[in-house]
Amino acid sequence: MWSEITKKLQETVQNIMPQVEAVIGWERGFNEIRIKPVVIKKEGDISKLVWNPFCVQNLSGYLVKSPAVIPREGRRVAICVKGCDSRSVTALIQEGFLKRDQIFIIGIPCSGTVDWRKVMKRLERSSVIHRAEIKDGRLMVEHAEGVEEIPLREILLRRCLRCVYPNPTVSDVVIGETVSPHIEKEDLYKDVEAFERKSLDERRKFWAETLSRCIRCYACRNACPLCICQDWCIAERRDPKWVTQKPTLKDILLFHGIHALHLAGRCTECGECERVCPMEIPVMFIKEKLNETTLRLFSYEAGIDSNLVPPLLTFNPHETGI
Amino acid sequence: MVARRKEKKSQNRIFIPLEGLNQTLENLSKHFTVWVPMPSGENEWSLEFKPLHRGCKILLDRQSTLPPKKVILPQGQTLIEYEYKKSESDPSKQDLVLREVIDESPIIVFGTRPCDVRGFLVCDKVFLQGRYIDVYYRARRLNTLFATLFCREADDACFCSSVGSGPADMEGSDIGITPIDGGWILEGLTDRASEIFSLCDCEAPDEKQIEDARRVQEEVRSMRVGNLRTDGVLEGVKGQFQNMELWRDIAESCLSCGVCTYVCPTCYCFTITDEPQGLRGERLRSWDSCMFYQYTQEASGHNPRPTKLERYRNRLGHKFSYFPLRYSGMIACCGCGRCIRSCPVSIDIRQGVERVREAHHGCVCS
């Protein structure tokens, strides 16, 4: 199944190659469960492209973050997007970072991507991975010390288990069959609601424990397609100085609070911030709360309609409900 | 009792049974701060070194996500504390009171791997063996002992044997730990070990256990982990310095985050900031990363490494070329593979080195 979609993807790219500057997609990484982004610039490299549930990265940041691939006059940059990634592209267009006619969107319906750490947890050891295959909703891993079969659902990223837009919301071509989401839309914020039912102490304890693991590597910030300050982030600025360089909970909390607030009403819940965290901190969860609020107050979801202006990027004196 | 103690003191090997590990280390923790690898959180895959506490879960069966780097180079280290106080001699003036913070408390890091210790051997060159000695680093380094595992847990990101080390490399370690059936054999490698053994309250291993350990060590010694070739990189980085196409090819997908540098046992770059709080404050040394834009931002506004391409070039070049050129050939990478495993976009430093070599050798031929 994955090899068929990969083949179709390569054929599609073959066809559009003459009109595009480059194609941003995925290729195999250092083993079969670790895939990495690739920028294809010549026909000879098209065979590197793959699509399968290990293609975790949201590639849309590469369209805007320096040194981005800028198309020459009259040409476009092609990009492969999953459902969630397509919303990032729309959000970037909404905010004026991208022009729709500069990009060619290859949409791929996605039934969920794999959290490699969850796979390792199932293997219970670090081991050389020889082969990995996903078939009929199960992952089969052949590693140095044996073979393990795991139901796919148990190793999907948290973002995928709560995804309601698995099919690209914007695209120039779609590869593969439409898929159905894992959850109903009304359940989108049920984790947030459940968490809010906990006592203040429990919630404080949860964040104190998880956030104290943060090493301030800023991967969450840099991987976010919409974290556009990046190199000029308050987290590292000395003048004015907002956050100290101490790795204490207070400073970590402040950084994450600011990070989340800067994404309020802009975050598309692509989950990259959380996926890239080496310390497995569920940082998207903070943004989910803000998005739940945005939805409730403004009936707004980021990255769906490219004609809308995100609520906090505009001002309406007649605003009701707040 | 006294006689028994004496006998223990002279022994160079002890056996710790599986169920006796926590107790043994708790005994030690009365005299040392004992750092051990343990899970970062309840359900997490990541492991990190933390000070031992009663009943903690010690995990010795795989490499830690974060290296023990912070034991000696804390992520945030107070160098000096200061305070402004009303002057006693002249009430219209303030006195500045300074206090240097040097930590000399004794530490044991238990369960390091050869790559972890190799990381410190690299940092030693910079902090201890140059023209300037870093007193803060030295204080901690000289008071820290390492008990290191003969490592049998290499995965597909490890390549320690390619960079001058290997899974049985005990250089820099004070105690060797060999996992055998039912427990671990600890073997003294430096004079400092016998002091530790005398505090452990453990039995000496029997003949069979010694034989088992010998076999495990032999097996580990015969392993070659990784097949990276590094010939030509030294000159290659220099030769390819301006070849931005090459660096784009290697690092185009880089996010310019700090993961690779912060999980790396040999990345030692830091920044120094003053962190005031009212009339008092501290001068702080904290981890910095050459992958950050601000790292090379100059006061003039100029930045010599404006994009991630120049920054990645520095990371690779520093480890595989500039450092060995300066420090008698030592590669500043211990081959632990942490940067490869934890990189959000799976950038593989081995592949980068490979590309540089290819480009370099290509140049030589044509």
Ligand code: SF4
């Ligand atoms: S904050 Fe996280 S989930 Fe939201 S857009 Fe950024 S990376 Fe995606």
Ligand code: SF4
């Ligand atoms: S990626 Fe994780 S460890 Fe790094 S700064 Fe973000 S939350 Fe902290």
Ligand code: SF4
């Ligand atoms: S190589 Fe990977 S870990 Fe290092 S800065 Fe780039 S994206 Fe981050």
Ligand code: SF4
């Ligand atoms: S560069 Fe990577 S492989 Fe080398 S020591 Fe650092 S983290 Fe380990």
